Amino acid sequence: MAREEPAFKLKISNLSLFVLYVNTTDMVQLKNQLDMRFNKTLDFFSNTPVALDLSAIANSGISPNFAGLMSFMLDHGMHATGVVGGSAEQREAAVQSGLGLFPDTIVKPAVKTASIPTIAPGIIPNAEDNQPELPGLGLTIKVATGEPNNSNILDSDTQLQKPVSQVPPTFRPTMIINKPVRTGQRIYAEGANLVVLCVVNAGAELIADGDIHIYAPLRGRAIAGAQGNENARIFIHSLEAELISIAGCFKVFENGIPENLRGKPVQVLLDCSDLIIEPLLN
Amino acid sequence: MSKVIVVTSGKGGVGKTTTSASFSSGLALRGNKTVVIDFDVGLRNLDLIMGCERRVVYDIINVINGEVSLKQALIKDKNCDNLYILPASQTRDKDALNLEGVERILNELKETFDFIVCDSPAGIESGAFTAMYFADEALVVTNPEVSSVRDSDRILGILAAKSKRAVDGLDPVKEHLLVTRYDPKRVEAGEMLSVTDIQEILRIPLIGVIPESESVLQASNAGTPAIHLDKSDVADAYRDVVGRFMGEEGLPMRFVTVEKKGFFKRLLGGR
Ligand SMILES: Nc1ncnc2c1ncn2[C@@H]1O[C@H](COP(=O)(O)OP(=O)(O)OP(=O)(O)O)[C@@H](O)[C@H]1O
Ligand SMILES: [Mg+2]
Numbered sequence: 001m002a003r004e005e006p007a008f009k010l011k012i013s014n015l016s017l018f019v020l021y022v023n024t025t026d027m028v029q030l031k032n033q034l035d036m037r038f039n040k041t042l043d044f045f046s047n048t049p050v051a052l053d054l055s056a057i058a059n060s061g062i063s064p065n066f067a068g069l070m071s072f073m074l075d076h077g078m079h080a081t082g083v084v085g086g087s088a089e090q091r092e093a094a095v096q097s098g099l100g101l102f103p104d105t106i107v108k109p110a111v112k113t114a115s116i117p118t119i120a121p122g123i124i125p126n127a128e129d130n131q132p133e134l135p136g137l138g139l140t141i142k143v144a145t146g147e148p149n150n151s152n153i154l155d156s157d158t159q160l161q162k163p164v165s166q167v168p169p170t171f172r173p174t175m176i177i178n179k180p181v182r183t184g185q186r187i188y189a190e191g192a193n194l195v196v197l198c199v200v201n202a203g204a205e206l207i208a209d210g211d212i213h214i215y216a217p218l219r220g221r222a223i224a225g226a227q228g229n230e231n232a233r234i235f236i237h238s239l240e241a242e243l244i245s246i247a248g249c250f251k252v253f254e255n256g257i258p259e260n261l262r263g264k265p266v267q268v269l270l271d272c273s274d275l276i277i278e279p280l281l282n
Numbered sequence: 283m284s285k286v287i288v289v290t291s292g293k294g295g296v297g298k299t300t301t302s303a304s305f306s307s308g309l310a311l312r313g314n315k316t317v318v319i320d321f322d323v324g325l326r327n328l329d330l331i332m333g334c335e336r337r338v339v340y341d342i343i344n345v346i347n348g349e350v351s352l353k354q355a356l357i358k359d360k361n362c363d364n365l366y367i368l369p370a371s372q373t374r375d376k377d378a379l380n381l382e383g384v385e386r387i388l389n390e391l392k393e394t395f396d397f398i399v400c401d402s403p404a405g406i407e408s409g410a411f412t413a414m415y416f417a418d419e420a421l422v423v424t425n426p427e428v429s430s431v432r433d434s435d436r437i438l439g440i441l442a443a444k445s446k447r448a449v450d451g452l453d454p455v456k457e458h459l460l461v462t463r464y465d466p467k468r469v470e471a472g473e474m475l476s477v478t479d480i481q482e483i484l485r486i487p488l489i490g491v492i493p494e495s496e497s498v499l500q501a502s503n504a505g506t507p508a509i510h511l512d513k514s515d516v517a518d519a520y521r522d523v524v525g526r527f528m529g530e531e532g533l534p535m536r537f538v539t540v541e542k543k544g545f546f547k548r549l550l551g552g553r
Binding site for chain 1: 483
C-alpha cells in the first residue's frame with residue numbers, strides 16, 4: 001500500500017497576540033470604553049484573535065459575562081480566544097462560554113508593555129502615554145510577547161549544535177520582500193530582520209523578531225522585536241502607518257499621524273520603554 | 283496560446299459585468315475567438331447585459347456535471363461572430379462550481395478560443411476565488427472610492443499569493459488596473475479619488491479609465507454591451523482598453539480630466 005501523505009503537522013509557534021487586560025467586571029463600562037476607543041469605521045481589528053487577561057479581577061469574586069463580552073468584542077473585529085489568569089470560577093465560566101485557557105500568567109521577557117495611548121492624537125508618545133494605569137480605564141490592550149528565545153519551536157535546527165568550543169552566533173538571514181504587501185496580508189520574519197522594498201498598504205501587517213526596514217510608504221502595521229527584543233528598530237521611508245510596535249510597546253495612529261512626521265522618513269526605537277519616533281534628517 | 287483573463291474587484295457593483303461584456307466584445311471585434319464566462323452563480327447577469335437571456339438553456343454547471351457538452355451550453359453572441367457566452371446558473375448551488383470542473387472546462391475552451399474572459403462575482407469567497415484561480419491576466423475593476431480601492435488591494439494580494447500561477451511558482455498573474463465610473467468633475471471637487479491617488483495605492487499599470495455615464499444603464503437595458511454604442515465616451519474608453527490590452531502603444535488616456543465645453547457647444551446646449 002502506498003504510504004499516505006501526512007495530513008497534518010503539529011508544532012508550537014510563537015505568535016504575537018493581542019491581550020485585552022480586563023480591569024473591571026463592569027461590562028457596561030468596558031463596552032463603553034471599547035466603543036469610545038475603537039471607532040468602528042476604522043476597523044482596526046478584523047477577525048483578530050485576542051486573549052483576555054483576568055489577573056486584575058481575579059480577586060473580585062465576580063465572573064464577567066463572557067458571552068456578552070465576546071459579542072461586543074466581535075463588533076470591533078476582536079475574536080476572544082481564551083483567558084489568561086483569573087480565579088478558578090472565572091476560568092470555569094470562560095470555558096463554559098467556549099473560551100480556551102492559556103497558562104496562568106503570560107511568560108514574557110523583562111520588557112514593560114505599553115497600553116494604547118489615550119492621549120490626543122498628534123503627540124509623539126512619551127512617558128505619560130505609556131502609563132498603563134490611566135485613570136478610569138476599564139481596559140488595556142497589549143501585544144503579548146513570548147519568551148525571547150525559540151526554545152519551544154519544536155522543529156528548529158537547534159539539535160545541530162556541534163560540540164565545538166566556540167559556537168558562532170546563529171542568525172537567520174534577513175527576509176526581503178520585493179512586492180507590495182496588500183490589505184489582508186501578513187508577513188512574519190521569524191527570528192530575523194525584515195526588509196520591504198515595496199509599499200505596505202493599509203490593512204497589511206509586518207512582523208519581525210528583529211528590525212524592520214521599509215523603503216516605501218508604510219500604511220499598514222509594523223511590529224518589530226515581536227519576541228521582546230527591546231533593541232529592535234523600525235526604519236520607514238514614508239510614515240503613513242496605522243500602528244507601529246517594538247517589543248510590545250505600541251502606538252496606534254487612530255486619528256492620523258502628526259503633521260511633522262506624516263509622509264516623512266523616520267526611525268522608531270524604544271528608549272526605556274518609551275516608543276520614540278524620530279525624523280531621519282537628510 | 284490562449285489566455286484566461288479574470289475581471290475582478292472584491293467590491294460589488296463596480297462594473298465587472300459591464301466590463302466583461304464590453305471587453306470580450308471588443309476582443310472579438312478585433313477578430314479574436316473569444317468566450318466570456320459568467321461565474322456569478324445564483325445571480326446570472328451577464329446574459330442580460332449581452333441580451334441573450336432568452337437563449338439560455340444550459341449553463342456552466344450542467345457542463346461541469348457532465349450533463350451536456352460545452353458546445354451545447356455555449357451561446358453565440360448576436361453582435362459579434364467570434365464571441366460566445368457561457369452562462370451561469372440562476373438556481374443552483376454555488377458549490378457545484380468546483381476547481382477541477384472549472385479547470386476541465388477551461389482546458390477544453392483553450393483548444394478553440396484565443397481569449398477566455400471570466401466575469402467574477404463580488405467578494406473574496408469561493409466564487410470569486412474560482413473565477414481568478416486559473417487566470418493568466420487580471421482586469422482589476424476599481425471605482426474611485428476608498429472602499430473599492432481597499433478591496434482591489436485585497437484581491438491583488440490574493441492573486442499574488444493564492445492563484446494557480448502563484449501556487450505553481452510560474453510568472454505572476456499580469457495585473458491591469460481599470461478605473462470605472464470615473465467622474466472628473468467629482469474628482470476635481472475632491473469628492474472622489476483621482477486616478478493618480480488610486481495608482482499611488484495599488485501600484486499596478488493602468489489599462490484604462492471608463493467615465494461615469496448614463497448610457498451604460500441604457501445599454502444594459504437594451505441588452506447591448508456598451509462598446510457597441512454610437513458616439514459614446516464609454517464605448518471609446520472600452521475600445522482604448524482593448525487596444526492597450528492588445529499591445530497598441532501611444533493611446534492617450536482619455537476621460538480623466540473635465541472636458542471644457544467650447545463656446546458653440548455651450549450655445550447649442552450640447553451635453
Ligand atoms: N461607466 C459606468 N457609468 C455608469 N454606470 C455604470 C458604469 N459601469 C457600470 N455601471 C452601473 O453600475 C451597476 C453595476 O454594474 P455591473 O453589474 O457591471 O457591476 P458588477 O461589478 O458586475 O456588479 P456585481 O458585483 O453585482 O456583479 C449597473 O447598474 C451598471 O449599469
Ligand atoms: Mg457582475
